[in-house]
Amino acid sequence: MSAARAIAYALTHRKCFLAELMEFIRFPTISAQSQHRGDIARCARWLVRQLQRIGLDDARIIATRHHPIVFASRTTGPDRPTLLVYGHYDVQPVDPLDQWRSPPFAPTIRGSDLFGRGASDDKGQLFVHVKALEAWLQTAGALPVNVKCLFEGEEEIGSPNLLPLLSRRRGLLAADVAVVSDTRMLAPDRPAINYAERGALYLELDVYGPGRDLHSGNFGGAVHNPLQALSEMIAQLHDQDGRIAIPGIYERVRRWGSGERTRMARTGPSDDQILQDAQAKAPWGECGYSLYERLTLRPALTINGMSGGYQGAGAKGVIPGRATAKLSFRLVPDQDPQEVDRLFRSYIRKITPSTVRTVVRTISSAEPVLIDPHHAAIRAAHFAYRNGFGIAPILLRSGGTIPILNALQNVLGTPTVLMGFALPDDGMHAPNEKFHIPNFFKGIETSIWFMQALANAHRSNPLRTSSRAATPNMSAEAVP
């Protein structure tokens, strides 16, 4: 079988691939918002038809208690390694809507970018592999590897139904290698393979004050305003040095040797680069660490949203009865989300003033993950990037979270390759999210080469047995 013919097919079908991706983005698949349940179901059915059309077998929906999972597979033969392609077709909420230059679900090309919610996170990156599979099947009539596609609709809400499925359906999902494209490169000419993702713990904090909203003239100065109390509590979540002020929170955080930190300083983004990507005028955070280290080696606590009282135009003289914050931790090895949850709740109890009442709700959580950078599948990805982008990829840590990764490693025992095609300025989770169109096309070529390289690697040394997966203590120190 010839990767070259598959790549030729991908080249001649670029226009069509892009049009199909735009069709995919049109579905408003916001998993956090129940009114989009029907949109998500429609998108799942569209994705099943897409997988059937390109030639996969048994493409189907696996129903869950909430949003459906899309599954398909294609077997070439027992001598081939099995690749699990994971992606998610759900997307983040779109607000603030007024900051979008074009509507989030009306995909729009401006320059070399395709704008739309989900363009890079994760519909575009998922579609990279779908189109690579199509190129192989339409040219060779078969794939160089056995493939299982697993596309979920709940990644952005913490994969609550996929994680139990992994345990229940180990046979169905068993694979020698998993590939996940839901991460970022450093720049268009600096492709990257991620070998670390932070975990996450998403919480809501309600502060209840007076039993009803009050007139701020008639009661202002005599009752503790829940918005003020909430602000005062949030101000106590970090100390003056940018560290999280919750006792015990750093106790299990792994310390890394100078080898790893030196390598990170050499290969990773500089402070200036990160500030430029963030469009931020000054750094912030924990003293003693570079920004790249703060984003990857160290935990973070972020206020994701606050609301309470009047938010409309002009003035309303009100003391609200309630105020709410959404906040989330990003966690690193060897922190445990459940323990952090307990520490947070205990600290909130301690700092809640006697004038108000607080309630904490846990929305979702995910474990941090480290991937062995020495695995043969990583070498195959390295080869694929060199062919697809013409440049060798670097090994990066990411500050983001992909809930399934831990289960892939520890439940299925499948080593995972994080092949990112998004860019730091792609606006993932933000207005005007985009996907860099050249990365879409180069990504497809990279995926074609990756499948080929995996098959070759397996022939010389069967992948599964050479695996060093599930040994998440690796640093990338020894990697060239």
Added chain:
Amino acid sequence: MSAARAIAYALTHRKCFLAELMEFIRFPTISAQSQHRGDIARCARWLVRQLQRIGLDDARIIATRHHPIVFASRTTGPDRPTLLVYGHYDVQPVDPLDQWRSPPFAPTIRGSDLFGRGASDDKGQLFVHVKALEAWLQTAGALPVNVKCLFEGEEEIGSPNLLPLLSRRRGLLAADVAVVSDTRMLAPDRPAINYAERGALYLELDVYGPGRDLHSGNFGGAVHNPLQALSEMIAQLHDQDGRIAIPGIYERVRRWGSGERTRMARTGPSDDQILQDAQAKAPWGECGYSLYERLTLRPALTINGMSGGYQGAGAKGVIPGRATAKLSFRLVPDQDPQEVDRLFRSYIRKITPSTVRTVVRTISSAEPVLIDPHHAAIRAAHFAYRNGFGIAPILLRSGGTIPILNALQNVLGTPTVLMGFALPDDGMHAPNEKFHIPNFFKGIETSIWFMQALANAHRSNPLRTSSRAATPNMSAEAVP
């Protein structure tokens, strides 16, 4: 002319009066929200027709740059005192909408209360006087006093167009006494005349961080979150003792003697009563003052609203580019809103961290007001309450703000009587605002008696010359 016949008319027309008030409340006259401009214009025209129908002369709309003013008058004779009846037909925003038991603009009777936005603030209280005028005109064919009605549609946004009108149209609006019903009694059996209102200064504070919303995994821990920075700044607006921490803010605050404070302790609401009205579990605020004093003698700074980041269902992993707070001061003699505005801006500049940028906007302001409680018109109101409610009213300070009051005193030189008919639990500015229906009817009787008493007082001692208005240094110490 006979007050008794007017009262008999009011008694037989109760059902009709209530139905008309419900019609009045149906107009969603939210002055802060531009989409209600048409509703406000329609309500103003309805009010003009209402004033024409009850027999006032030259009822008309005075157009302004924004929401219209409704004016009407009726002259009985030059030997009669002239009463200016002020009220406002605009209302506060209605959110949080989900907390209303019945829709805010579908007036609903439950028990002895009429529920709806504006029921007490201020459509119901304004309508008390309209119906009193109707009762006089339909029975006696004339009024005991000359009357001018001035009903505005911008009170809840700080009366930006009425205040200049007062200066420009002194002749049109000249009066011996003004009556304003936009305040509260202590309880259904404890009517009250207010002799002090706090001023107000309404502001917005924006905090700008990164140039766009960011993925909280990819950037969490390396940039200062605007919501966190805003919370940290708000936490610095008060000190540990519940005092406003802005330097100089208390400098001009008038100190009151023990005579006034003792009288207030005797007649005003207790701490327990205020906490019960607020449905609050614990007091809060400036040490060394009773809650009633904190609400009236002392300034307050209230966070009226906060917003930023994701506020929808579930989780969104975002660091917002911007966060906003709405906040307002309530000011007391002899504070100057403009000076407080300067002090606030200077303090915000001082506490803004270098990692973010802040912008302060002034939305509206109003001066604090004191009314001479010894004026003959106050005695007339006292008499009227005794007849209308069967109970003598007490003299109260209010923590609220009515922007026009200062101009009535200092521009027109008109002494004002604040005859309140609302109750502390009426939910002014809150969901489920209501008006206590017995207070509506007793209010109409009280207004009928008030006009009669004013005419009588004027006969024995012309009101204007006996006035001690525009001497706002009075306490109620010597008042029985």
